[in-house]
Amino acid sequence: MADGFRFAVRVKPGARRDAVGGRWDERALVVAVAAPAVEGKANEAVRRVLAKAFGVRRQDVSVVAGERGRDKVVRVDPAPADALTTLERLLDAG
Numbered sequence: 001m002a003d004g005f006r007f008a009v010r011v012k013p014g015a016r017r018d019a020v021g022g023r024w025d026e027r028a029l030v031v032a033v034a035a036p037a038v039e040g041k042a043n044e045a046v047r048r049v050l051a052k053a054f055g056v057r058r059q060d061v062s063v064v065a066g067e068r069g070r071d072k073v074v075r076v077d078p079a080p081a082d083a084l085t086t087l088e089r090l091l092d093a094g
Contacts, residue, residue: 004077007087010075011046011070013037020046020053021093028071029090043067054086 010024015032021032023034033045044065054076066072076083 004075005083006064006073006075007080009072009074011042011072013042018049020049021090023091029087053078053090054083
């Protein structure tokens with residue numbers, strides 16, 4: 001994919017544990033992180049858990065929109081070959 005793989009996420013900061021899975025409003029992947037929403041800690045946690053879920057390095061995941069809100073657009077670049085399949089599986093989980 002030329003510009004990486006982009007998708008919407010809904011972040012739930014301050015959760016009991018980190019978790020990825022489920023849909024928010026039928027359009028976004030739910031990402032729960034234990035980190036608080038202060039000083040970019042939740043964004044870093046989102047990058048970390050999504051990198052693990054997609055099997056890529058943390059540096060390959062970036063927040064491209066919504067850095068200061070719960071609704072974000074994330075890019076995985078370079079995208080793994082099975083990125084779309086992985087996203088669909090995560091959306092259906094939870």
